[in-house]
Every structure is written in structure tokens, then in C-alpha cells.
Amino acid sequence: KVKFILRFKGREMAYQEAGQATIRKVMEALSDIALVESPPKMEGKQLFALLGPDPSKIKEFKKKTTDEAPDADKTQTAPEAGHSQGAPVAASAKNR
Numbered sequence: 001k002v003k004f005i006l007r008f009k010g011r012e013m014a015y016q017e018a019g020q021a022t023i024r025k026v027m028e029a030l031s032d033i034a035l036v037e038s039p040p041k042m043e044g045k046q047l048f049a050l051l052g053p054d055p056s057k058i059k060e061f062k063k064k065t066t067d068e069a070p071d072a073d074k075t076q077t078a079p080e081a082g083h084s085q086g087a088p089v090a091a092s093a094k095n096r
């Protein structure tokens with residue numbers, strides 16, 4: 001779960017609509033994996049919203065990203081250590 005909090009200082013209290021718009025943008029950006037548990041509310045000088053994971057949307061999102069990713073079986077292997085064809089060289093952590 002994630003709780004988004006916007007704190008208003010001084011004259012910022014006169015522009016609460018801008019804070020509401022910001023919270024709505026965050027909620028829309030995360031709508032593909034999150035569920036709004038608490039809509040934006042004002043508590044004193046703070047505006048907050050609570051978002052939680054949506055299991056069905058997360059499964060769909062993971063399935064969509066794994067379908068777009070290349071297969072793990074097709075990854076290239078590094079050449080053997082005895083060959084000089086671009087074999088990686090171990091770097092020391094510090095110069096001694």
C-alpha cells in the first residue's frame with residue numbers, strides 16, 4: 001500500500017485544486033496496477049490518498065510484460081575463459 005501526502009504551506013492553501021490535480025495524475029498513472037482505497041481527502045493542511053495493489057491488474061500487467069520480453073532460453077552465452085574473443089576480465093576492487 002502507498003499513501004500519497006501533499007502538505008500545503010502558507011498561501012498554498014489557496015491553491016488546493018492544484019494539489020487535487022496532482023494527486024489525480026498520480027492515481028491515473030498507477031491505475032494499471034493499483035486500486036484506490038481512499039480517495040483524496042484533506043486533513044488540516046495535508047491532502048492524502050491511499051492506493052493499494054490490485055491482484056487481478058498486477059497479474060495482467062506481469063503477463064503483458066513477460067509476453068513482450070524476449071525468451072530467457074535465447075540469451076547468448078559468454079565465450080570460454082581460454083579464448084581471447086572478448087572474454088570479460090575481472091577488475092580488482094582497489095589498486096594495491
